[in-house]
Amino acid sequence: MVLSILKGARILATGSAVPDLSIKNEELSQIVNTSNEWIVNRTGIQERRILKNKEESIITLASSASIKALKNASMNPLDIDLIILATSSPNDLFGSAAQVQAKIGAKKAVAFDLTAACSGFVLSVITAAQFIQNGSYNNILVVGADVLSKWIDWSDRSTCILFGDGAGAVVIQSCSKEENGILGFQLNTNGKEAQQLSIPYKENDIDSKHSHLLHINQGRFQHLYMNGKEVYKFAVSQVPISILKCLTSLNILPENIQWLLLHQANERILHAVANRLSITSNKIISNLNKYGNTSAASIPIALDEALKDKKIKKDDIIVVSGFGAGLTWGTVVIQWKY
Ligand code: COA
Secondary structure (H helix, E strand, C coil), X not given: CECCCCCEEEEEEEEEECCCCEEEHHHHCCCCCCCHHHHHHHHCCCEEECCCCCCCXXXXXXXXXXXXXHHHCCCCHHHCCXXXXXXXXXXXXXXXXXXXXXXXXXCCCEEEEECCXXXXXXXXXXXXXXXXXXXXXXXXXXXXXXXXHHCCCCCCHHHHCCECEEEEEXXXXXXXHHHCCEEEEEEEECHHHHHHEECCEEEECCCCCCCXXXXXXXXXXXXXXXXXXXXXXXXXXXXXXXXXHHHHHCCCCHHHCCEEEEXXXXXXXXXXXXXXXXXXXXXXXXXXXXXXXXXXXHHHHHHHHHHHCCCCCCCCEEEEEEEECCCEEEEEEEECCC
16 A cells, blocks of 8 residues: 555554563473474474563553663653554453553553454554554654463464463554655455454353343353464465555565565465565574564564564564454554664
8 A cells, every 4th residue: 555644654662572481492391292393394393482470461561661661762751642562362351452552651542453363563553554644643652562471372383382371562663755765565354264263262152040131141261262273374375466466466576575574473474475575584583483473463573583683773664464353464664763
């Protein structure tokens, strides 16, 4: 999508936070019938971080990542106009963003959750950019945070090896049109394949003494379900198309990008997408060996680490794509401005 903008938007700074507890593949092989070799060969994952006690939560992770991002931006929390929390594992079905707002002291900020699974961070950055590029807000905190350890069936070897908990945050600020760093985007949804990756809600039959008056069905959310093969095929076929459409609309050739930052789901997916676009593997940003798939947090954590490692330089073009449940997938092209 080619943007028609009143103002520019650019990412000012990043921050991230993961739980202290690391679970290595060998430890998982004591819980389910798997092996370090199988997990590394099929996914590239070596360890993941998991919430360990009741003091840690999605709120503490998201707040810690946010405070680091604000510090790196030399910004007071009171300067934030809007907080968007991308998450599919809130600690409250009504949303968790307001709790993050309170915890970091950003009391002037409007705060809401955005639920789009592993595409949540990309969608949130694009949403934030709209508020800035149309002149509504100046400073927006976008946080991607998920704690899918709460929703995994830890006896299911096909899923429990894949996921980890974490949070990443970026501060997006308004700037002149010439300095705009969020260049364009391309988004997709295919709800017909929603069943391939889901945390479904299931209703129970309720035997209520009031059932002759009120026919109310209630239930609960189930464990995460995934058809791994279908999700794999979807990602490697659709993500390159989204990236190409987005780059074409911006007149950028794949060989002219500096970095490919995909949702950190599986090392094989990262390389398959890069191969299809003839992007060399030294341009792939990857840290999933340490954290597994942290859903909406994976892209901002990887971005934060790439910046800390001084990989990304001023004016570098970073192609960022998210994909996952929904099914949802999409691309945002960012130019680094610092
Ligand atoms: N350890 C050992 N064996 C395992 C295993 C595990 N953790 N999980 C599955 N297996 C077994 C299966 O039971 C199967 O055995 P069988 O051949 O005897 O039936 C065999 O390994 C192959 O399973 P399969 O599901 O075909 O493996 P795969 O090559 O498709 O890899 C995934 C599985 C999950 C790694 C892969 O499908 C994938 O990465 N999918 C995308 C997932 C994803 O990215 N999701 C998030 C998107 S946001």
